[in-house]
Amino acid sequence: SFPSSVSTLSIFILQAYKVDEKAAEQARWEEASKETIKKTTKPCPRCHVPVEKNGGCMHMKCPQPQCQLEWCWTCSCEWNRTCMGDHWFDV
Numbered sequence: 189s190f191p192s193s194v195s196t197l198s199i200f201i202l203q204a205y206k207v208d209e210k211a212a213e214q215a216r217w218e219e220a221s222k223e224t225i226k227k228t229t230k231p232c233p234r235c236h237v238p239v240e241k242n243g244g245c246m247h248m249k250c251p252q253p254q255c256q257l258e259w260c261w262t263c264s265c266e267w268n269r270t271c272m273g274d275h276w277f278d279v
């Protein structure tokens with residue numbers, strides 16, 4: 189009958205909405221953690237291992253024992269004189 193189909197439909201919508209909400213929340217959370225990882229790690233320019241940024245210093249050192257490249261967070265290249273003058277700290 190008409191009333192029962194309406195209530196079935198509204199329950200269906202409510203459940204679908206709840207699932208959506210949960211999925212959206214999960215997606216937001218994943219997006220936020222991805223953003224955090226993106227902001228605090230960058231790949232080493234030589235061996236591409238993810239390196240975590242440490243404070244406001246732009247002078248990075250690769251943690252891989254066989255690499256240990258010193259590089260610039262801003263330029264994503266090997267540490268050089270320009271970086272030493274301009275990129276030592278976050279502006």
Ligand SMILES: [Zn+2]
Nearest residue numbers: 232235250255
């Ligand atoms: Zn490296």
Ligand SMILES: [Zn+2]
Nearest residue numbers: 260263271275
């Ligand atoms: Zn630089």
